[in-house]
Amino acid sequence: xxxxxxxxxxxxxxxxxxxxxxxxxxxxxxxxxxxxxxxxxxxxxxxxxxxxxxxxxxxxxxxxxxxxxxxxxxxxxxxxxxxxxxxxxxxxxxxxxxxxxxxxxxxxxxxxxxxxxxxxxxxxxxxxxxxxxxxxxxxxxxxxxxxxxxxxxxxxxxxxxxxxxxxxxxxxxxxxxxxxxxxxxxxxxxxxxxxxxxxxxxxxxxxxxxxxxxxxxxxxxxxxxxxxxxxxxxxxxxxxxxxxxxxxxxxxxxxxxxxxxxxxxxxxxxxxxxxxxxxxxxxxxxxxxxxxxxxxxxxxxxxxxxxxxxxxxxxxxxxxxxxxxxxxxxxxxxxxxxxxxxxxxxxxxxxxxxxxxxxxxxxxxxxxxxxxxxxxxxxxxxxxxxxxxxxxxxxxxxxxxxxxxxxxxxxxxx
Amino acid sequence: xxxxxxxxxxxxxxxxxxxxxxxxxxxxxxxxxxxxxxxxxxxxxxxxxxxxxxxxxxxxxxxxxxxxxxxxxxxxxxxxxxxxxxxxxxxxxxxxxxxxxxxxxxxxxxxxxxxxxxxxxxxxxxxxxxxxxxxxxxxxxxxxxxxxxxxxxxxxxxxxxxxxxxxxxxxxxxxxxxxxxxxxxxxxxxxxxxxxxxxxxxxxxxxxxxxxxxxxxxxxxxxxxxxxxxxxxxxxxxxxxxxxxxxxxxxxxxxxxxxxxxxxxxxxxxxxxxxxxxxxxxxxxxxxxxxxxxxxxxxxxxxxxxxxxxxxxxxxxxxxxxxxxxxxxxxxxxxxxxxxxxxxxxxxxxxxxxxxxxxxxxxxxxxxxxxxxxxxxxxxxxxxxxxxxxxxxxxxxxxxxxxxxxxxxxxxxx
Numbered sequence: 001x002x003x004x005x006x007x008x009x010x011x012x013x014x015x016x017x018x019x020x021x022x023x024x025x026x027x028x029x030x031x032x033x034x035x036x037x038x039x040x041x042x043x044x045x046x047x048x049x050x051x052x053x054x055x056x057x058x059x060x061x062x063x064x065x066x067x068x069x070x071x072x073x074x075x076x077x078x079x080x081x082x083x084x085x086x087x088x089x090x091x092x093x094x095x096x097x098x099x100x101x102x103x104x105x106x107x108x109x110x111x112x113x114x115x116x117x118x119x120x121x122x123x124x125x126x127x128x129x130x131x132x133x134x135x136x137x138x139x140x141x142x143x144x145x146x147x148x149x150x151x152x153x154x155x156x157x158x159x160x161x162x163x164x165x166x167x168x169x170x171x172x173x174x175x176x177x178x179x180x181x182x183x184x185x186x187x188x189x190x191x192x193x194x195x196x197x198x199x200x201x202x203x204x205x206x207x208x209x210x211x212x213x214x215x216x217x218x219x220x221x222x223x224x225x226x227x228x229x230x231x232x233x234x235x236x237x238x239x240x241x242x243x244x245x246x247x248x249x250x251x252x253x254x255x256x257x258x259x260x261x262x263x264x265x266x267x268x269x270x271x272x273x274x275x276x277x278x279x280x281x282x283x284x285x286x287x288x289x290x291x292x293x294x295x296x297x298x299x300x301x302x303x304x305x306x307x308x309x310x311x312x313x314x315x316x317x318x319x320x321x322x323x324x325x326x327x328x329x330x331x332x333x334x335x336x337x338x339x340x341x342x343x344x345x346x347x348x349x350x351x352x353x354x355x356x357x358x359x360x361x362x363x364x365x366x367x368x369x370x371x372x373x374x375x376x377x378x379x380x381x382x383x384x385x386x387x388x389x390x391x392x393x394x395x396x397x398x399x400x401x402x403x404x405x406x407x408x409x410x411x412x413x414x
Numbered sequence: 415x416x417x418x419x420x421x422x423x424x425x426x427x428x429x430x431x432x433x434x435x436x437x438x439x440x441x442x443x444x445x446x447x448x449x450x451x452x453x454x455x456x457x458x459x460x461x462x463x464x465x466x467x468x469x470x471x472x473x474x475x476x477x478x479x480x481x482x483x484x485x486x487x488x489x490x491x492x493x494x495x496x497x498x499x500x501x502x503x504x505x506x507x508x509x510x511x512x513x514x515x516x517x518x519x520x521x522x523x524x525x526x527x528x529x530x531x532x533x534x535x536x537x538x539x540x541x542x543x544x545x546x547x548x549x550x551x552x553x554x555x556x557x558x559x560x561x562x563x564x565x566x567x568x569x570x571x572x573x574x575x576x577x578x579x580x581x582x583x584x585x586x587x588x589x590x591x592x593x594x595x596x597x598x599x600x601x602x603x604x605x606x607x608x609x610x611x612x613x614x615x616x617x618x619x620x621x622x623x624x625x626x627x628x629x630x631x632x633x634x635x636x637x638x639x640x641x642x643x644x645x646x647x648x649x650x651x652x653x654x655x656x657x658x659x660x661x662x663x664x665x666x667x668x669x670x671x672x673x674x675x676x677x678x679x680x681x682x683x684x685x686x687x688x689x690x691x692x693x694x695x696x697x698x699x700x701x702x703x704x705x706x707x708x709x710x711x712x713x714x715x716x717x718x719x720x721x722x723x724x725x726x727x728x729x730x731x732x733x734x735x736x737x738x739x740x741x742x743x744x745x746x747x748x749x750x751x752x753x754x755x756x757x758x759x760x761x762x763x764x765x766x767x768x769x770x771x772x773x774x775x776x777x778x779x780x781x782x783x784x785x786x787x788x789x790x791x792x793x794x795x796x797x798x799x800x801x802x803x804x805x806x807x808x809x810x811x812x813x814x815x816x817x818x819x820x821x822x823x824x825x826x827x828x
Binding site for chain 2: 235314
């Protein structure tokens with residue numbers, strides 16, 4: 001299952017008042033695009049989520065500062081290079097390079113450098129060839145525009161080892177006003193010697209307070225990017241940026257509740273899930289993805305712990321790869337999650353077929369298991385785990401573990 | 415690096431007053447040994463550690479009960495079959511089968527069935543062919559004896575996918591009395607469709623209170639089995655049993671402190687580390703193991719969190735497999751452990767060569783990195799991570815992630 005390109009790449013410039021561009025700045029020896037700029041026609045409400053890794057890339061540190069270290073504030077543009085992550089370049093002025101990128105973008109957009117949010121992804125540990133990057137940014141001026149061509153250029157400018165571009169678009173109404181939410185993203189694991197970060201950039205024309213925007217992003221993230229696993233590792237550069245310019249003209253959303261807020265959270269969650277799925281499908285070496293529907297837990301936290309343990313388990317991931325309806329590994333992975341479970345009341349189904357219930361396997365004959373294995377030879381396997389012990393549920397998404405993952409990540413020679 | 419057989423298998427019957435036997439009971443179609451019995455000449459102080467998985471095998475539940483659910487008490491024998499784990503057989507009387515195994519062993523040894531600790535390892539979900547197992551246990555009477563031949567038979571009787579037998583022997587003095595501690599073990603991951611549990615059985619002639627024995631085992635375990643990772647998964651049957659019959663004649667150790675206790679903990683820790691290393695070397699598909707020396711943390715808990723994150727990281731494991739001196743992945747894995755770190759004060763060395771310090775890589779030229787990669791082409795790679803932020807340290811042990819692991823765990827057809 002090689003990931004397929006989205007049928008349309010229309011995304012970040014569909015919301016009114018946003019412009020995008022992609023280009024090259026000489027980082028990638030292949031000459032492929034390695035620069036992207038997304039800009040708004042006015043200062044926007046901005047919200048962000050950053051990696052929880054203790055080792056943060058220089059652009060993450062600068063982006064955090066530009067949002068006053070509270071994850072939300074005001075911004076008018078996002079600038080990003082690919083091919084070099086500007087990570088672990090403390091001694092080489094990495095943070096200054098991120099600041100300089102913001103300055104160059106600000107001059108082009110006509111805003112304050114603090115109103116620009118930076119990102120970088122690619123090889124780590126090498127100093128950014130900053131002069132080329134700054135020239136590249138300055139050269140983007142004539143490329144800035146609206147329409148699918150520009151969205152595509154931005155989506156391509158942030159790719160590293162991704163096999164295809166990733167984008168999403170949601171259209172909805174608030175107060176009878178047509179609203180749009182577009183996003184581009186990249187990420188497929190963490191590749192040697194670079195760290196293939198997950199970067200997600202959203203634009204929307206909804207009018208909304210920065211702090212409320214941040215709360216919406218936090219909620220949508222909890223049900224999407226927080227519930228995917230490619231290899232359980234966490235990049236030093238993971239970043240989600242969201243700009244909202246208010247051009248749709250809805251009554252400004254000022255509280256994290258009410259119908260308008262809920263509508264926006266729904267659209268944002270759908271957009272996040274869409275991109276999260278695209279990231280997993282493009283997971284390193286992935287040949288198949290699997291959904292884990294965890295049900296019947298006392299709390300969402302417990303459902304999430306089980307979902308995380310199951311999607312991260314190497315034994316589950318290899319079983320999915322081998323189309324093995326191995327309920328034993330699913331039960332083992334759920335059981336090690338640190339959540340109290342009653343084995344005699346636990347249910348496991350694979351592709352809709354119950355394989356474990358009431359403490360014992362329900363299918364022990366070879367023939368039906370072979371039939372179920374055949375049903376698993378598909379792009380997307382569905383697993384349900386029901387603890388019958390409460391109302392909470394969570395849906396996690398993972399990808400299989402293949403020889404190709406080993407090949408990508410081990411067969412690198414310095 | 416295929417694991418090599420220990421030069422001597424003398425182990426569980428070296429302590430005075432212990433006997434061992436191995437045999438067959440018809441579970442393994444190959445006809446290989448699938449039964450083991452270890453017995454003492456008198457009731458022993460007994461201590462145990464069991465899997466923390468919520469789904470526990472029937473023998474684990476029975477073993478816990480026989481030690482009054484407090485992990486220590488009195489016992490005189492250990493009985494174990496391999497080839498069938500007696501897990502998830504709730505509806506099929508799995509617990510009764512484990513009790514019946516204890517009864518058969520008790521008749522043979524001449525003790526109460528509650529004085530027998532059971533274990534099973536192998537395929538899960540299938541009912542134990544209990545009649546054959548009981549006949550097999552009864553037939554072990556003439557096989558029970560002392561000496562390396564009997565130790566070997568016991569070590570072989572508990573193997574599943576292990577490539578070699580695993581055993582350890584420590585000799586030491588307490589109160590001027592010669593003391594011995596022997597152990598056999600098995601485990602190499604968790605294999606489809608079975609769960610290849612870690613089982614460890616120790617015998618010692620030291621005189622010691624059960625509760626103090628348990629405390630010693632807890633301490634030794636924290637610095638050994640708790641610090642290894644083959645694939646981050648946790649079996650439903652993991653068990654460590656330890657019998658102490660007091661035949662050495664030392665003054666009975668009645669408190670968890672003092673020179674005699676410390677001496678015993680040292681010997682037990684050495685034995686646990688020895689077997690833990692053997693388990694990792696025999697890890698599924700392992701071609702190379704790596705030690706992670708975590709230093710300079712405020713607490714042991716924080717050092718352990720980092721050690722666990724690094725040894726479990728698929729990206730670190732594949733880098734070790736590919737002899738890639740990838741400090742970026744080590745830094746990433748340490749950074750995601752949920753421990754506060756100062757990147758500008760963090761140090762990473764591989765095979766004694768410092769590759770990252772003060773927030774930046776120290777080696778960026780291809781030639782020395784290629785030289786370091788060559789140094790990694792060995793059976794055991796040493797990594798040091800120093801946070802320079804406190805006195806606590808921990809040494810973890812992991813194995814690489816190879817195509818063979820995928821082959822073992824994915825290429826199973828129902």
